[in-house]
Amino acid sequence: MTTETRPKIDRDAALLAALRAETPEAPEMLVDTYGDRVYRLTYRITGSNEDAEEATQDALWTAARKIDSFKGESQFGSWLYRIAANAAYQKLRTRRAKTREIAIDDVLPAFDNDGLHFEPMDDWAPRVDDNAVNGELRDVLETAIAELPPDYRTALVMHDVEGMPNPDIAETLGISLPAVKSRVHRSRLFVRKKLAEYMADA
Secondary structure, eight states: OOOOOOOOOOTTHHHHHHHHHTOTTHHHHHHHHHHHHHHHHHHHHHOOHHHHHHHHHHHHHHHHHTGGGOOSSSOHHHHHHHHHHHHHHHHHHHOSSOOOOOOHHHHSOOBOTTSOBOOOOOOOHHHHTSHHHHHHHHHHHHHHHHHSOHHHHHHHIIIIISOOOHHHHHHHHTOOHHHHHHHHHHHHHHHHHHHHHHHHHO
């Protein structure tokens, strides 16, 4: 008995067809499907509501206008996220009053000779159950993520917030898989260090 291989179903097939046909409902479909996700990404990169809104609009408009350049060699979402990331980075480059970015190597926890993190970390579990502390921790977490350099912040958000797999992140950002893993790992260490500092002072 021969087992037939079922064709892979593209979850964005209807959206792509509408965009390529330039149907009146296509822009609304694009916004409904990806608007919130693109905004979250652009906001995480820019740290500004205004810049994020503009970058999101630019990205969605560019995707609709250049849909014929999407060849289906990658996921449509990855292609769109790449456009969105580029639009957000452009906002950062052109922002006049740009906040100084941190040098991540200056704030990472200590490493041993083998490159392993070795600073001890306290057990926060008992204190995290406190609702007041929990709320403050969320604020500290958001602040720590916002302090990351855009390249690191983007990788962390895509992986830990959006739940994207590393290969998709690498494809979206145009970097190697090891680079993605490194950025996510180093970003987590930075965020954890900030949380540890807060818990030590709380």
